[in-house]
Amino acid sequence: MDTPTLTEQDIRKRIWQELGRATQDRHHEWRTPVLATVGLDGTPNARTVVLRHADAAQSRLQIFTDSRSPKIEELAAQPAAMLSFWSKRLNWQLRVRVNMSIEVSGPQVEAVWARVSQSAAAGDYLSASAPGDALNTSDKAELNSGTPREHHLAVLTAQVQDIDWLELARSGHRRALLGANNWQWLVP
Template sequence: MDLSTLTGSIWRELELANTDRQHQWRTPVLASIDTNGLPQARTVVLRKACHHTQTLQFFSDARSPKVAQLRASGQIQLVFWSSALKWQLRVSAQARVETSGAEVDKAWQGIKLGPARQDYLSPFAPGDALPNTVTTALDESPHLAIISAEVIHMDWLSLSSEGHQRAEISATAVRWLTP
């Protein structure tokens, strides 16, 4: 890999993962800090990647514990792994959460006709204990949150039998690191 084209290659893969449901970077692990200062990690689905704005986007139920965590501290890390590429990408980012507005309304228009609508219309919040008799009634308003992550730093690692490569990418540096 050439250092001068690495950043573009990474963003092309992220943008491809946004549209290709089979791309292994479509479901990274998002790590945050909970209200007790403990790390929390979970798999999320990449919904948008934009090289120009240096942002990644995910959806969540607005009642999810991760939304409260991100509102308390937006510092996150994402870990992407692709066995096909043999690439690991760790992304440090600043997250912000939106639960209303034009962007949320637009996202809901794309979700509301598909099976995922049930996830955002459930009368139960993620992690709630289910009652003995489960209702099929859905809420009238969606509980959709958009998590936008502004990329601050990337740590890229490529595994190869010819020699591993590692690089750091930020607004101030693009440089090789010891793998």
């Protein structure tokens, strides 16, 4: 997208508008960013996640996961992480530096679970084994047994530190670093 007339404030506003839309629209390209973390051995780790909530006023993004998944331990050890988004429609890439907090219990998790438990995704958070475990043939049978189980839903809240925004355009690429209160144009 060529956006010569957009001001810095317009771009910032549009970024958060599109992040908000991505949480509502299954087809939005920003719905499934890549979350990069530092692995427990210090090497990088990355995986696709679903963007569940975007709060422009608080500069926060939210993701749901299984509390037993390896990324939880990684984020507990090193909360600094990055979310990478690309949209071909917008021709915009975002590299969002975040500080991640993890909630595995409490009112917010229970409020989210109240909704998720009614959805098709409920099973993702109810399995007897943790994500990444070797597949155990009894897992599926247990899930279908009808016994109520404890959920393993965790809510990840990403406090945005800054956003590296890159726009690809025929007329010239543009890049900027958006801090909470500042704007720095960068060489693309």
